Amino acid sequence: MTGQGRSSVDLLLAKSVKELAEDRPIEKITIKEITDKAGVIRPTFYNHFQDKYELLEWIIMTELLEPIKPMLWNGMATQAFILLFSTIEKDKRFYTKACRLEGQNSFESIAKECIKNVLLDVLTDKATGKRGMHPWVSPELIAEYHAQSLSFLVLRWMRTGMNVSVQEMADAYDYMIRHSIEDILKDI
Amino acid sequence: MTGQGRSSVDLLLAKSVKELAEDRPIEKITIKEITDKAGVIRPTFYNHFQDKYELLEWIIMTELLEPIKPMLWNGMATQAFILLFSTIEKDKRFYTKACRLEGQNSFESIAKECIKNVLLDVLTDKATGKRGMHPWVSPELIAEYHAQSLSFLVLRWMRTGMNVSVQEMADAYDYMIRHSIEDILKDI
């Protein structure tokens, strides 16, 4: 057998769950199936992740968010989101199914949490010492609000089959987060 | 028949559920309790509403949203939201409890749906024939997005005990819906 690097198991497990998720709902996928497909036994799974949802979190963090973090930091947010949407589009078959996961550990809540943490990281890192506009507009609120906004648009995109181009998504996102409902009603 | 006082029963039922909700979770309140408190019998409830959740919807629509609809229409969105937040604050005891309702018919999803419908009404009413922007930025998307944003901030306010003033809420809302994460990261 192989005997390669250490994170190769992470990748194998991620690959397995992504392939399995294309066929049936993530709720119904067991750890056993994931490890069987990955060619390891069940307990090995637990050396790497607590449960299915932590694996999902790992995928979102590693494949989608960590690559865009430096871009956000460097003020290239628009390019960051274009890269994010592109990466999702490359895995369209997986994400259009995965987004259906509902309940306590819904795909939406996992994604929202991951986005929030990344934004909070970047914000607090940049804002050491500085204040916030209104007393109630804390970094936490900003991170949660924009995690909410972004995940809303991305999840809507996924749920409707991702039939809109990456550029259109980026334009729509840019438009939505910059216009109040007051602006829009006046523009009409 | 009479054709008269339907709405007085509506108000009685609304008053009952609001009082009951101050003591215990809405999930646990039975129709029987609501009607007992209102001084009518159970079947009467079903002459007015399909279930508890439609009653809640009625409260949100009648007490919170219908009053601000004309203000939105007339381009006074900021004043509309101040009125909305004020009305909620007057019923603080109810809303800080009601917002806990989770699950299929969560308070959040009912509120979101109501807000979406109101915004969609105003938008489509004003925009007959017009529109361009991006192909994907439809009135539905705008209504859903802003229902999402508004309900996020309001629900957060309710869940944290509504310890922030109406004016601060209005300022925070105005700030959030007008600034992209890119703007915020650059401003820091």
Added chain:
DNA sequence: AGAGATTGAATATTTAAAAATTCAGTCTCT
């Protein structure tokens, strides 16, 4: 619109089956 009686749909409870998880021990690589 309101009261009583009947029907039907959720809800809770129990039990059985199938996973998930733990843990002591094994293997591999340095």
Added chain:
DNA sequence: AGAGACTGAATTTTTAAATATTCAATCTCT
């Protein structure tokens, strides 16, 4: 030899199915 990663049997925890119970919804009549 020692650290890190993997195995497989035994235990615990979840999940699922079937039954019993409660409550919601409808119908008829006033």
